Amino acid sequence: MAKVYKAIISASDKFVPNAFRPLWEHPAGPKTIFFWAPAFKWALVMASLDDFRRPLEKVSTTQSGSLAATGFIWTRYCLVIVPINYSLSLCNFMLGLANGVQCFRAYRYQQKIKTDKEA
Known part of the structure; x- marks a missing residue:
């Protein structure tokens, strides 16, 4: 290959x-692979953005939180490796941001359901 x-x-x-x-x-x-890795990783970001159309009761806070954490952790890593890979860093940041927002939305929804049950 x-x-x-x-x-x-x-x-x-x-x-x-x-x-x-x-x-x-x-x-x-x-x-180099430093170019192609982010090019294909954008598909994961697009899938994360597509999850915004899913009903919030079907969104996993664990999955979204994990993807957000790995996105932000790898963002930092991309800025300290040689050569610095800004495109992969941006891709990972967007992955973290999209899933962080999704995690927050799902958590807020779950809290609302919990308070509605208590009332």
């Missing part, structure tokens, strides 16, 4: 315009 990927990159290399050459050659550019 690595040979196929290298062949594709080598073939594509001659078509990259000079204006995009700095991005193409960057240590976290499209030639």
